[in-house]
Amino acid sequence: MLFALEGSRALGERIATRLGLTLAPHEERIFEDGEHKGRPLVPVRGHDVHVLLSLFAAPSSSIDQKLCRLLFFIGALKDAGAGRVTAITPHLAYGRKDRRTKPQDPVTTRYVARLFEAVGTDQILAVDVHNEAAFENAFRCGAESVSARGLFVRHLLPLLEGREAVVVAPDTGGSKRAEALRLLLETALGRPVGSALMEKHRSGGEVSGTGFVGEVAGRVAIVPDDLVSTGGTMRRCAAACRERGAEAVFALATHGLFAGEAAAMLADPVFTGIVVTSSVPAPPLPVAAKTRLTMLDLAPLLAEAVRRLHGGGSLAELSDSLELPGGPVVLEMRE
Structure with a gap:
């Protein structure tokens, strides 16, 4: 049984279609005083229930409002007797604050995990979390993460035909993510793919560092990250x-969050292309950005993950799969 809350309904419908399901009906209401409620409109007792909502800011609702709506809905499902509840949060907010970097800093990732546990969540499924180890350690309920790198590699293959490629980590924190992508791309291409690393230091909101290791001259540089905010x-x-x-x-x-000055990134000719997934719907885009931005649908990946979780299967090899049915699917960009 699959529910998709407002904000992720379009993605939910595409996932349901791939699973041969229809989305389970539910009600979401916002009252005049700003309070809200959500409830399933079908019996859920004893069922294996999945609830989809990506946690990103939008003009109609903040991250915190989305998180609260999702938690309340999970609580309602558990109170109604659901056998198992899986929260599907393609973009799981607050993943970057997974440790203290200054005295008295919060460890927000852990607090969010406690909220999910408090309402009875049995497991959570996310895509390309910021720090895999921190994500797994924060949750005492089941915590599953998959990566979209297989979708990215399949999209890149025709673009790299007859061209040398190098995967560039934009900072040391992303080096493991970049290496996983490089290895998969190298296997898919059947030829060596180079690696490079950009130095980056952040202090007090200021970014510095100009060091660069690796050879990119005459090659196609591929710069992966879990999310892009301001760019x-x-x-x-x-x-x-x-x-x-x-x-x-x-x-x-x-995760294409595209906050703040991200419009400048989308219009910057330094990029040949910018590829994101449908974990976050595309914002309104100017024509110049539409020509440079590509959105790959997460529905094939998430549908297969749900299928495996429901059947007791493993997600271990899913992130590197190049054989997902129907993937990758490029979604239309709208102005």
């Missing part, structure tokens, strides 16, 4: 690649 990290890395002679630069980010 500052991606832009400085892409500019460094171009300065060193990269033939083309593709930015890959599972």
